[in-house]
Amino acid sequence: MPRILPPLLLISDDRVLADQARQLLTYNALECTVLTTSSDCSKAPLCRWLKDAPLNHSGRVHALLGEAVEVLERTRHAFRSSELGRLRKRLEQALGELPPPDD
Incomplete structure (x- = not known):
């Protein structure tokens, strides 16, 4: 039975680092969502990865x-x-x- 892997997700509150990661991922044709703010999250306002509340x-x-x-x-x-x-x-x-x- 094939393993079902969750989608890749990279979370960073450092926008410069996140932009560099996006470029590397795109260059290497890797699918990955990069979040830098909670509003980037498709589950906003439930996304708490970048919030302490x-x-x-x-x-x-x-x-x-x-x-x-x-x-x-x-x-x-x-x-x-x-x-x-x-x-x-x-x-x-x-x-x-x-x-x-x-x-």
Whole structure:
């Protein structure tokens, strides 16, 4: 069974270093997301990699549901379970129905 690897992610609050990393990655044709600010994160405002502030209860619920959906999506071909597919859809729906987290 092939291993499913998570996407590469490089996080640095040093913009010059991040720009150099982007250039090297592009030159070597490596796919990698480089974050320098929390607004770069596709999960903003839930992205806390570049912030020290802890998530509140609502934020933790959103992050946990989002992580569960991502894992189910990434592994859907490995398990081929209709039950897991239905669970993923229910979690996505629940995530969409929740009010946005407060910072």
